[in-house]
Amino acid sequence: MSGTLNLNSITISIDAMGGDFGPESAIPGLAIVHKDHPELRFLIYGDENRIYPLLNKYKSLSAVSQVHHTATVIKSDEKPSSALRSSKGTSMRLAVEAVQSGQADAIVSSGNTGALMALAKVVLRPLSGIHRPAIASVFPTISGTTVMLDLGANVLVDAENLVQFAVLGAVFAKVNTGKDKPSVGLLNVGSEDMKGPDHVRGAAEILSKIEFNGHYYGFVEGNDITKGTVDVVVTDGYAGNIALKTAEGVSKLSSYYFKKSIKSSPLAMLGGLFAYGALKRFKTSLDPRLQNGGVFMGLNGLCVKSHGGSDDVGFASAVRLSVQLAQHGYIKRVADEINHLLTQESFLA
Amino acid sequence: MSGTLNLNSITISIDAMGGDFGPESAIPGLAIVHKDHPELRFLIYGDENRIYPLLNKYKSLSAVSQVHHTATVIKSDEKPSSALRSSKGTSMRLAVEAVQSGQADAIVSSGNTGALMALAKVVLRPLSGIHRPAIASVFPTISGTTVMLDLGANVLVDAENLVQFAVLGAVFAKVNTGKDKPSVGLLNVGSEDMKGPDHVRGAAEILSKIEFNGHYYGFVEGNDITKGTVDVVVTDGYAGNIALKTAEGVSKLSSYYFKKSIKSSPLAMLGGLFAYGALKRFKTSLDPRLQNGGVFMGLNGLCVKSHGGSDDVGFASAVRLSVQLAQHGYIKRVADEINHLLTQESFLA
Structure with missing residues (x-):
């Protein structure tokens, strides 16, 4: 297997409340990915009153998804520092924490980029040496x-x-x-x-x-x-x-x-x-x-940012990218390469 | 006239030796501009052995053009500092000097950008306060x-x-x-x-x-x-x-x-x-x-850089741009505005 994972062992955590469309692009986006990869599992964080009506349209996707209701959301125009302070219990934070705790292999969000990076740094932590x-x-x-x-x-x-x-x-x-x-x-x-x-x-x-x-x-x-x-x-x-x-x-x-x-x-x-x-x-x-999907690199966990204005097709691209990286053990590979870099005198000099 | 010049009083000086094609794009480029504006005059600097065979194809353009033979050229990959040292008598330098001496209203070149800027700074000088x-x-x-x-x-x-x-x-x-x-x-x-x-x-x-x-x-x-x-x-x-x-x-x-x-x-x-x-x-x-033509701004004279890879159509666009700016007394206007800026405390503070 040379370090690649089976898709059926991969779980992606989803902040469904981000971007211009929230669950309206995230859930149909997951449905697109699910069609090609029915073995993937999803943890979905957000307002269940908006998520269930959409998710119920996709029976087979529902079967591989777990919805976690959250009542608060980080706004798209919030400053990263203040977003971080009031992030407890938000869909974004819980979705990131799912990666930290090992329940998910990657998190995808189309929310506030600065807040997501701040949260990812605090919750997932940078890889040693980064x-x-x-x-x-x-x-x-x-x-x-x-x-x-x-x-x-x-x-x-x-x-x-x-x-x-x-x-x-x-x-x-x-x-x-x-x-x-x-x-x-x-x-x-x-x-x-x-x-x-x-x-x-x-x-x-x-x-x-x-x-x-x-x-x-x-x-x-x-x-x-x-x-x-x-x-x-x-x-x-x-x-x-x-x-x-x-x-x-x-x-x-x-x-x-x-x-x-x-x-x-x-x-x-x-x-x-x-x-x-x-x-x-x-x-x-x-x-x-x-080509949607900004990958946060150098963290102790996989985090992919979907464009805030993206629709279901765009969101699906970002999720696919997170799956590809998770499947190839991207984090472990990066950690190894950074360790190798840090042993070299010409870098440290 | 509110500060605009007649086209028949405008002369453009041309460094014909720059870019990938030298006179092969510059002279046909001038012919394109000449068709629309037969009243413009041109001073053309470069190797007359390459220029005349091309120019002779355009009788009416020849009549408004003066060719000044130059034997040396600034190479496209030369460092600005060394290009400047050995610039005496090159087509680029003489073309810039024609603006400095008042013989021409603007210079157009598709040569080495760094060398052209260095030359323009030395020969034309920045406007006072720039x-x-x-x-x-x-x-x-x-x-x-x-x-x-x-x-x-x-x-x-x-x-x-x-x-x-x-x-x-x-x-x-x-x-x-x-x-x-x-x-x-x-x-x-x-x-x-x-x-x-x-x-x-x-x-x-x-x-x-x-x-x-x-x-x-x-x-x-x-x-x-x-x-x-x-x-x-x-x-x-x-x-x-x-x-x-x-x-x-x-x-x-x-x-x-x-x-x-x-x-x-x-x-x-x-x-x-x-x-x-x-x-x-x-x-x-x-x-x-x-859309070809990079205008050097803040100098005591008009200098327009044509893209090094541009053909006759591209060169013509750069020449047209230089004419437009010369016609509207661009340098005088800039000098006035910079003077106005420099009188303001909030800028100087």
């Missing part, structure tokens, strides 16, 4: 996929943080692509050695010396993300969050232009009908819901 | 266009630099859109006040106090760039360059998916034929060449 947990996602590229981190957990980081991100990302890419030594690039403003901020150049120096679970490629630029130049793109949460949101925006602009063009004339609309299947595939390829 | 010249471009949005800066000239900036960028950008947006008080947003990782790096939060504090040629909107995120939330997006060169290149990459990925979808079946190709005009408009809207 300074800053980070958020990672998988992006589509021309040649496959790329893992990118940090997407916004840490605005200010130092060179060592970035090196740890490289290790975390390489484990993720290995699970995701099966590659033995994924290539890792540092996001920068140019590929020349002397360019860029201190923390990025410092990380480059360390990464070119140490032995780790990936292969250090060098600096990459923003356009390398979608080109698929490397398997892992490492950056700080400031540039990472801006790049992520910019990419979302450009993708939406493309869809907008596309719709406008097709609707511009009757002939175009007729042509659009003929090419319907192809154009639908095109729209699907731009669909951010299918 | 600490850091920046690079700005116009981006398409769902509702129109947005000016964004800095796109890579300054990796490290402080709050006051960002405030100056806001002023520079607002003048650009005013010329570009005609709006009297363009809205200005600071690019950040979230819209809450307490988020983001120090220099961004510091700039927010100053911008909300001072009186300037724009209206301070607040923080914006990466997806606001293409949404058109504000007329001007202000950021440092690190995040700005990464956002710019990420946007380029996503735009290319969209085009790639689109082509792949249309070629996926004979029916789709037939539909594509019917919708040919509309789909061509779609591709045009994604065409980065039509």
